Amino acid sequence: MAKLTFTTQKTTWLFAAVLAAITIVVPILNLAVPETSALHVPTYILSLFGKYLAFALLALSVDLIWGYCGILSLGHGAFFALGGYAMGMYLMRQIGDRGVYGNPELPDFMVFLDWQELPWYWLGFDNFFFAMAMVMLVPGALAFIFGWFAFRSRVSGVYLSIITQAMTFALMLAFFRNDMGFGGNNGLTDFKEILGFDLRSQGPRAGLFVASGVALLAGFLICRAIVASKLGKILVGIRDAESRTRFLGYRVEHYKLFVFTLSAVMAGVAGALYVPQVGIINPGEFAPGNSIEIVIWVALGGRGTLIGAIMGAILVNLAKSYLTAAFPEVWLFALGGLFVAVTLLLPKGVVGAVGIWGNMGARAPGGKS
Numbered sequence: 001m002a003k004l005t006f007t008t009q010k011t012t013w014l015f016a017a018v019l020a021a022i023t024i025v026v027p028i029l030n031l032a033v034p035e036t037s038a039l040h041v042p043t044y045i046l047s048l049f050g051k052y053l054a055f056a057l058l059a060l061s062v063d064l065i066w067g068y069c070g071i072l073s074l075g076h077g078a079f080f081a082l083g084g085y086a087m088g089m090y091l092m093r094q095i096g097d098r099g100v101y102g103n104p105e106l107p108d109f110m111v112f113l114d115w116q117e118l119p120w121y122w123l124g125f126d127n128f129f130f131a132m133a134m135v136m137l138v139p140g141a142l143a144f145i146f147g148w149f150a151f152r153s154r155v156s157g158v159y160l161s162i163i164t165q166a167m168t169f170a171l172m173l174a175f176f177r178n179d180m181g182f183g184g185n186n187g188l189t190d191f192k193e194i195l196g197f198d199l200r201s202q203g204p205r206a207g208l209f210v211a212s213g214v215a216l217l218a219g220f221l222i223c224r225a226i227v228a229s230k231l232g233k234i235l236v237g238i239r240d241a242e243s244r245t246r247f248l249g250y251r252v253e254h255y256k257l258f259v260f261t262l263s264a265v266m267a268g269v270a271g272a273l274y275v276p277q278v279g280i281i282n283p284g285e286f287a288p289g290n291s292i293e294i295v296i297w298v299a300l301g302g303r304g305t306l307i308g309a310i311m312g313a314i315l316v317n318l319a320k321s322y323l324t325a326a327f328p329e330v331w332l333f334a335l336g337g338l339f340v341a342v343t344l345l346l347p348k349g350v351v352g353a354v355g356i357w358g359n360m361g362a363r364a365p366g367g368k369s
Contacts, residue, residue: 023213075164083268187282302349
């Protein structure tokens, strides 16, 4: 056990060091190295990989609840999208009178729809710190309310998965409506600046990459601390034998509620980092298929490993970027085939298959979902 613990700690800090190095070196190669050099990283590649880091944080949030607590959420795309919309609302308020209609208060889509004043729920989003608070509070509050009723009613397993998917589908339909005040099917786009810096310039792009890397590193260390603690062991107990854990006197619903809410907050932060790097947020991000795809990332990389979820998100999205450009008509078939192949041939995921991950203090192959 001591050897396993040492191996796990060594792997954790090695991965953290590699991630920190990438977060520092890649922007330097973009900003300081001449474009004529073979070592130069183009800005579009920087933004693309920044998006991958945001997806990795999203996958990490799902692995925390699914891999260690047995909560299979098919609605985490909703928390991701809510965080993205909160960031998008801040970015829209920064446009001011530079929009198509030149209105200093109302976004262009509101002027087009003949809105006379800013809705009350848009107030305060001209302040960056208020918007960042909403990035965490809105997904966290939704997860807390949802989890409070679901876990107290002892809803679990496939029933919980269905309910989470119904939640994100309902939100998608709501956000498609123009009268909701979120841009309807077009969503929020045409962002100009963040914190006074032009989003289309090189420096802010590098800054967003660094922010994504720092957020992913912080999320990884927080999850690592949780799963290696007594709390992590209780979560695994809940995953593998919920009734027995409850019989021992633990308030299972409280543990589930805590980790589910924390996971939603992480997903919201991932969404907030994603939006300024891609330049748009629309109701399509709520699509249930997106939440299912996140689960595939985690399963491919290795459920219940943390590192595996990060690697799975990056690998699948690298493949997606290539296949959607080279073979767009077969991408979805490739993704489905990949999931089936990993399930049959690599049940522990890529990380488990290559054996680079020790006992995480809470790793239990074959745990229930």
